[in-house]
Amino acid sequence: MLWRSVRMALREVRRNATRSLLTMLGIVIGVAAVIAMVTLGQGATDSVTASVAGLGQNLLIILPGNERRGPIASTSTPFTLDDVAAIERLPSLSAVAPSNSKGVLTVNGNVNYGTIANGSTNAFFTVRGFDVDLGRLFSDAEVLGGLPACVLGATVRKELFGTTNPLGTTIRVQSIPCKVVGVLAPKGQSTFGQDQDDFLVMPLRTFSRRLLGNTDIGTIFIGVGRPEDINKSRRRIESILRERRHILPGQRDDFAVRDMKEILKTIGAIASVLTALLGSIAAVSLLVGGIGIMNIMLVSVTERTREIGIRMAIGARSSDVLTQFLVEAVVLCALGGVVGAALGLAGSFTAASALGLPFRVLPGIVFLSFAFSAIVGVVFGFLPARKAARLNPIDALRHE
Amino acid sequence: MSTAPLIELRSIERTYGGGESLVRALDQVDLTISQGEFVAVMGASGSGKSTCMNVLGLLDRPTAGQYLFRGVDVGPLSLDELALLRQRYLGFIFQGFNLLARTTALENVELPLVYRGTPRKERLERARHALGRVGLHGREHHTPAELSGGQQQRVAIARAIVSEPSVVLADEPTGNLDSATKLEIIELLRELNHERSITVIMVTHEPDMAEYASRLVLFRDGKVVHDGAHKEGP
Numbered sequence: 073m074l075w076r077s078v079r080m081a082l083r084e085v086r087r088n089a090t091r092s093l094l095t096m097l098g099i100v101i102g103v104a105a106v107i108a109m110v111t112l113g114q115g116a117t118d119s120v121t122a123s124v125a126g127l128g129q130n131l132l133i134i135l136p137g138n139e140r141r142g143p144i145a146s147t148s149t150p151f152t153l154d155d156v157a158a159i160e161r162l163p164s165l166s167a168v169a170p171s172n173s174k175g176v177l178t179v180n181g182n183v184n185y186g187t188i189a190n191g192s193t194n195a196f197f198t199v200r201g202f203d204v205d206l207g208r209l210f211s212d213a214e215v216l217g218g219l220p221a222c223v224l225g226a227t228v229r230k231e232l233f234g235t236t237n238p239l240g241t242t243i244r245v246q247s248i249p250c251k252v253v254g255v256l257a258p259k260g261q262s263t264f265g266q267d268q269d270d271f272l273v274m275p276l277r278t279f280s281r282r283l284l285g286n287t288d289i290g291t292i293f294i295g296v297g298r299p300e301d302i303n304k305s306r307r308r309i310e311s312i313l314r315e316r317r318h319i320l321p322g323q324r325d326d327f328a329v330r331d332m333k334e335i336l337k338t339i340g341a342i343a344s345v346l347t348a349l350l351g352s353i354a355a356v357s358l359l360v361g362g363i364g365i366m367n368i369m370l371v372s373v374t375e376r377t378r379e380i381g382i383r384m385a386i387g388a389r390s391s392d393v394l395t396q397f398l399v400e401a402v403v404l405c406a407l408g409g410v411v412g413a414a415l416g417l418a419g420s421f422t423a424a425s426a427l428g429l430p431f432r433v434l435p436g437i438v439f440l441s442f443a444f445s446a447i448v449g450v451v452f453g454f455l456p457a458r459k460a461a462r463l464n465p466i467d468a469l470r471h472e
Numbered sequence: 473m474s475t476a477p478l479i480e481l482r483s484i485e486r487t488y489g490g491g492e493s494l495v496r497a498l499d500q501v502d503l504t505i506s507q508g509e510f511v512a513v514m515g516a517s518g519s520g521k522s523t524c525m526n527v528l529g530l531l532d533r534p535t536a537g538q539y540l541f542r543g544v545d546v547g548p549l550s551l552d553e554l555a556l557l558r559q560r561y562l563g564f565i566f567q568g569f570n571l572l573a574r575t576t577a578l579e580n581v582e583l584p585l586v587y588r589g590t591p592r593k594e595r596l597e598r599a600r601h602a603l604g605r606v607g608l609h610g611r612e613h614h615t616p617a618e619l620s621g622g623q624q625q626r627v628a629i630a631r632a633i634v635s636e637p638s639v640v641l642a643d644e645p646t647g648n649l650d651s652a653t654k655l656e657i658i659e660l661l662r663e664l665n666h667e668r669s670i671t672v673i674m675v676t677h678e679p680d681m682a683e684y685a686s687r688l689v690l691f692r693d694g695k696v697v698h699d700g701a702h703k704e705g706p
Contacts, residue, residue, distance in 0.1 A: 076586065080586075083575070083579075087573075087574045087575070378570070379572060382566075382570045382572070383583070383587075384531075384555065384558075385529070385531060385558065385564045386558070386559065386563075386564060386583060386584040386587065386631065387555055387556070387558050387559020387560075387584050387587040387588060387635070388555065388559075388587050389551075389552045389555040389556070389587075390551060390552065390555075391552070392587055465531045466526050466531040466532045469531065469566075469570075
C-alpha cells in the first residue's frame with residue numbers, strides 16, 4: 073500500500089520534472105547547507121584540537137600568578153630552582169623543564185632579528201615535543217657549565233641564516249656571543265596564528281647568568297608519564313608549591329597549573345557551540361525550503377483539483393488522496409534530502425581541501441538532516457494533502 | 473437473489489443556496505432503473521439531468537428523499553463508504569474524457585483497480601484486457617496527448633469497465649467527438665450493455681444518440697417529465 077503510493081508519487085514527480093526540481097531546490101540547499109556547515113565545523117574542531125594536542129597531551133604548565141591572563145604575571149613571585157628540585161622528586165613525571173624567557177635581539181653578521189630567548193634544559197624539547205632538525209641538543213658540559221650555546225627555532229634560523237648551514241656559527245644574543253649547536257624541526261603556525269618556531273633556547277644557567285641576571289624560573293613545563301596520572305600529579309604539585317610558597321589553608325594559590333586536557337576540552341566546547349550555531353542557521357534554510365514545498369503543494373492541489381475529482385469518482389477514498397499528496401511531499405523532500413546530502417558532502421569536501429581542514433563526515437548528521445527533511449515533508453505536506461482530501465468529489469470534478 | 477431494483481430514487485430533491493436565491497435542481501424525482509437497462513437522460517441545460525447523474529453516481533447527496541442502491545439506502549453512508557460503492561459498482565465516462573495527463577493508457581485504466589487494492593499482476597492483465605475490449609490493442613503505452621479524441625474516450629470507457637461495474641454512468645460521452653467517432657463510441661456502449669448486461673445511464677443532448685437507448689428519461693425544471701420509450705420531439 074505504502075510502496076504503491078511511493079511509486080505513484082515518484083511517477084507524479086517525474087510527470088512534473090521541472091516543477092519538482094524547483095520545489096526540491098529549497099530542501100536541497102537547506103540540507104546541503106546543514107551538512108556542509110556541520111562537516112566543516114567538525115573539521116575545524118578536529119584541526120584545532122589536533123594542534124593543541126600537538127603541544128603535548130600529557131603536558132602540565134605551571135605559571136606564577138593565579139589569574140589566567142598572560143603567560144607570566146610579573147607581579148607574582150617567580151619559582152626557584154629549589155621548587156623545581158622538589159617537583160622533580162615526585163614520581164610518575166617523565167620530564168620537568170624549568171624555563172624562563174625574554175625578548176632579545178639576535179645578530180648574525182649584518183642581519184638583525186628580534187625573537188624570544190628561552191633558558192631551559194634538554195627536557196624542554198621533550199616536553200614541548202620539538203625534534204632536532206640539524207645538529208644536536210645541549211651537551212652536559214654546556215648545561216652544567218652555563219656555556220654560551222643555543223638551539224634555534226626554524227623561523228630564527230631562516231631569518232638569520234636563510235638557507236646556509238648555521239651549525240657552528242657564533243651569533244650574538246643581545247650582547248653575548250653564542251654558538252649555534254642545533255636547529256629544531258618546524259611546527260608551523262599554531263591554531264591561534266602564532267608562529268611556534270620563532271624562538272631560541274639556551275641552557276638555563278647561561279640564560280640566568282648572562283641574560284637575566286637572576287635565577288628566577290618563570291614557567292615550569294612538566295611531562296606526565298601516563299595520561300591517567302595527570303590529575304594526581306597536578307594535585308601533588310599544587311600541594312608542594314603551596315607549602316613551599318607558604319600559602320595558608322583557605323588562601324588562594326598564587327600560581328596556576330594548566331592542564332592541556334582542560335584547554336582541549338574548553339576549545340572543543342567552544343567549537344561545538346560554533347558548529348551548532350552554524351548548523352542551526354543552516355537549518356533555518358531547511359525550514360524555508362519546507363515552506364516552499366508547502367507552497368508548491370498547495371498550488372499543485374488547486375491545479376490538480378479536477379484530477380483529484382476523477383480519482384475520487386473512480387473510487388479513491390479521502391485517505392487515498394491524503395496519502396497520495398503526503399507521500400508526494402515526503403518523496404520530494406527525501407529526494408531533495410539525498411541530493412542535498414550529496415551536494416553538501418561534495419561542497420564541504422572541496423571547501424575542506426581548499427581551507428586545509430580535515431574532511432570528517434559525521435554519519436549522524438547526514439542521517440539527521442535526511443530524516444529532518446522527510447519530517448519537513450510530512451509537516452508541510454500535511455496541510456495541502458488535507459486540503460486535497462477534504463475536497464468534495466463533485467466540486468473537484470466541476471473545477472475548471 | 474434480491475428482487476430489489478438496481479437503482480431506486482424516491483422523491484429526491486436537491487437544492488442549492490437558500491432563501492430568495494434557492495435553486496431547486498431536482499424536485500421530487502422518482503426513478504427506478506433495473507439491472508441491464510440502457511437509459512438515455514435528456515433535457516435542456518439547467519434541467520437537472522447532470523445533478524441527477526451526480527446523485528446517481530454517489531458523487532453528490534440529495535437534500536431530501538431516499539436513494540436505494542441495490543436495495544440499500546445510501547443516505548446514512550459515510551463519504552468513504554460511498555467511495556467504496558463507487559469503486560465496486562460504478563464506472564464513469566465523462567464528456568471531457570478526464571484521463572490523467574502524461575499518464576499512459578494502461579496506467580489510466582488500471583487506476584480504479586489500484587484503489588481497489590487488486591494485485592499488480594492481475595491489475596495489468598485486466599487493464600490490458602479492457603483496453604483490448606475497446607479496440608486499443610497496442611496503444612497501452614500511449615499518453616492521452618498521443619491519442620485522438622475517439623481513442624481517449626475508448627480509454628475512458630476501458631477505465632469505466634475494468635472493475636466490471638454494475639452501472640456505467642456516461643455524461644455526454646459523445647459530446648466532444650466527430651460524427652463517425654460518435655457512432656463507434658455509442659456502438660461500444662451498446663455492445664457492453666448487450667453482452668455484459670452492464671446498466672448504462674447516458675446523458676446526451678443529441679436525439680440520434682438517445683435512440684440507441686432502450687429507455688428515455690426527460691428532465692425539465694428539475695422534474696422528470698417523460699419516462700419510457702422514445703418520444704418524438706422535445
